Amino acid sequence: MTRIRRKIPVWSITLQVVWFIIVVFPLYWMTITAFKERADVFPLPTFLPWVDFEPTLSAFRTVFGQYRSQLFNALANSAIASLVGAFVATFAGALAGYGLARFDYRQFGWKNDNMAFFFISQRMMPPVAVVFPFLLMYRYAGVLDRAWSLGIAYALFNLPLAIWITRDAFRAVPAEVEESGLVDGCTRLGVFYKISLPIAFPGLVTAFFVSIIFAWNEFLFALILTFRRSQTLPVLISGQANELGAYWWIMSALGLIGIIPMVVLGLYAQKWLVRGLSAGSVKG
Amino acid sequence: MSRVLFDHVWKSYASVEVVRDLNLAVEEGEFLVLVGPSGCGKSTTLRMLAGLEDVTRGNIHIGDRNVTYAEPRERDIAMVFQSYALYPHMSVEENIGFGLRNRGVANAEIDKRVKNVSSMLEIGHLLERRPRNLSGGQRQRVALGRAIVREAGVFLMDEPLSNLDAQLRVSMRSEIIKLHQRIRSTTVYVTHDQVEALTMGSRIAVLKDGRLMQADTAENLYERPGSVFVATFIGSPAMNILSGTVEGGDGGPSIRSRQFKWPVDPKASLKPGTQIVFGMRPEHLIVGAEGQTGNPATVTLIESTGNEAVVLLDAGGDVLKAKVPGRVRLTVGQIVSVSADQSELHFFDATTEERIRA
Ligand SMILES: Nc1ncnc2c1ncn2[C@@H]1O[C@H](COP(=O)(O)OP(=O)(O)O)[C@@H](O)[C@H]1O
Ligand SMILES: [Mg+2]
16 A cells, blocks of 8 residues: 555644544543642642642542552452453353354344344443343342442443454454364364454454443442442542542542553553454455 | 265255256376356365265265265365465464364474475475465465375365466466376366366366266367267367258268258268257368358458467358467458368257267
């Protein structure tokens, strides 16, 4: 491919700058707020560190001091719920996605595309509508206020997207490559593990990544299905705004801490998220 | 090395019959080419032999085993796919060694065999590369190597050269033949290209609409085609086919087609009065000057390739193609007389289109 050099028009640059500000400003605001004290937040907003206000670590001192056990508890709960949610969704999603990509089904008049649409339609349901039924089910089953059970709920929510993404990934595996594996001595399952899975791996990483981000940031289910013991980070953060007022600097510090694992994960996953691994297996 | 036998094999998808009552044996060490127009069931036949497609009816034997219901991995076959189907996530070395590794061959042995095969195919310097970093011809060789290294009983190839450019295709053709002469494995090779079939196959099976029309050597297919279909499918340009009525007479028997008379060899012992289809290859038509013995025809097109030319003739409404050797001294619009070498006429039944055996 040849790259075409051309001038970017002014309106496009303007739009990009506006978009950049919209994306970056909240992050900036959260970051500087985490280094403020009450006096820097009220009564008037301050914008520039070392100019408007003197940055301080006092919010972090509070978070790692007074909030220490709560913070680590919340981090652990978030981690468990997210990992369970992402692992289960990716695993089950990959199985379903492989089936939808590779075999032709016809069940009760439904074909593959009907099934795929049914799965994705699950995701269109507003979470508020199902959170109370979940509460009842969980209470009846005695699994309320557990990080892993919250993770199962997340898995259910992640599954449609995971199926969709992995289905696309498996579709990119040419049927003849799998057949070649069968001739080369593999069983069907062997072909799945040795050939299809490695080729579709970037898709699975994507599904996992999307799932874990959703679960890590999820608020509504975490709020309703957990109490003290299994409180997750988003719930802990929102708890800092209560009838006594909002502790913005604490919330910001917690928010910053909460971003770090996702950034690290993103950097690690990046090399897998690069697509096109299947290039070169068949002809051109 | 094993013998392959198709025993009354049928294949249908829903109500569509794709392979119909196939009976065919491939002898040990033979290079059999399956040829036929696109969609005639060649790939389906090969895939049934590989175990990638269920057999609807009938049996397939490899060696002395009935493999009709065996899994592909249990059939001791190696296959080269049209798309090459290399494993994109493995290096060339891993691609070639994959089948051996699956069968639990010792690492040292795998290394040795991979080295052997890759030097035979001149891809030794590519072993570390991934398929995506190879050219089409190199991928083709890797796919071949992956199949050869297995030393399987039967070697299957489905149009392995169709993705290569013309020049490479011709050179790979002879390489595959040389390779076969070295390793002598039973091979079933699929192509839709009759030239490829004729040049490569020690025997050629011609398929049409899922039916085996004829399986024979290139010479026999060319000299004694069993049906009008085979007669026109094999050879380029295609055999001229005309229809007419057999006539007796003082000057010996002949066939009248439209206003033309084609004398035939009395030894063919055709019954006067019968409707008949007959054919002659372009290379067996004799084009002479106007007024010589033969039927008058008009030259309508000349396709010259330098050392020979194909001349299109309008013979009273029938289009005939004649192959003329050497420099052509004809011009478009010229009237010529055309006759046929009597010993090179082919006769077919007018209704069944099957060869009439003399
Ligand atoms: N999975 C399938 N379902 C229905 N028809 C099929 C299927 N696969 C092949 N066919 C049909 O079977 C016929 C033979 O196909 P194929 O063996 O691929 O032909 P060839 O390799 O000779 O070109 C074609 O008419 C094709 O449309
Ligand atoms: Mg085919």
